[in-house]
Amino acid sequence: MLFESIEQTEPDYTHELAAQARGARIVAGVDEAGRGPLAGPVVVSAVVLDPNNIPAGLNDSKKLTEEQREALFELIVVSGAIVSVVVAPPTIIASRNIRGATLWAMSQAVRGLSVAADRALIDGRDIPPGLPCEGIALIGGDGRSVSIAAASIVAKVTRDRMCRIMDCDAPHFGFSAHKGYGTPQHLRALTDHGPCRHHRADFAPVVEARLRLTVGATIIDLAS
Secondary structure, eight states: OEEEOOOOSSOBSHHHHHHHHTTOSSEEEEEEEOSSOSBSOEEEEEEEOOTTSOOTTOOOGGGSOHHHHHHHHHHHHHTTOEEEEEEEOHHHHHHHHHHHHHHHHHHHHHHTSSSOOSEEEEESSOOOTTOSSEEEEETTGGGTBHHHHHHHHHHHHHHHHHHHHHHHHSGGGOHHHHTTOOOHHHHHHHHHHOOOTTBOTTSHHHHHHHHHHHHHHHHHHHHO
8 A cells, every 4th residue: 555645736647657657557546525415425436537638627626616527527528538436325324434435435436447447546545445456545636636636526526416316306405505515504404304315324413303303203292
């Protein structure tokens, strides 16, 4: 396992070239979207860029507007990049916990690439267990490696689109607006309606909302 941390202003192809200099042929960037929300899946993408056709403007998805992410998503898809996406729904998050679900999805995303990567650049501190190749953990990797930046964009756009579908299924929660994060609007809806099937059952605000409804139902039942 290799671990690297260094300040960098914007992503480039330096880390991919360094991996290739150490013998790698196929280098993938791996990132996730959605570890923090109270609802919805965590989504992971692995991307192998075509070094001769890297879309301009790749960066940490959090530094881009929604319009920029959507445009770059399309450019990544048509650029010749090899892309894999894995979704870990709330059921997997509940069974593995959020960290375990994220690492599981990262490993599966690299395995899902149509070419066998022999080096994976992972955003963050952790190397996923079961990774089919050597992994390099890059803290702040989505702002350092264009491959990780591309993966962060694919994962974020995919998850945001899924949140819009969730919004159609449970419109009173407003998933399109807050993407499952614990905003005041979301917390009020949790209090008023209780959790839905898209919520992460073991996240504290969801547990508390369920308990409030259970206690309230018990009080009503005792009073009847």
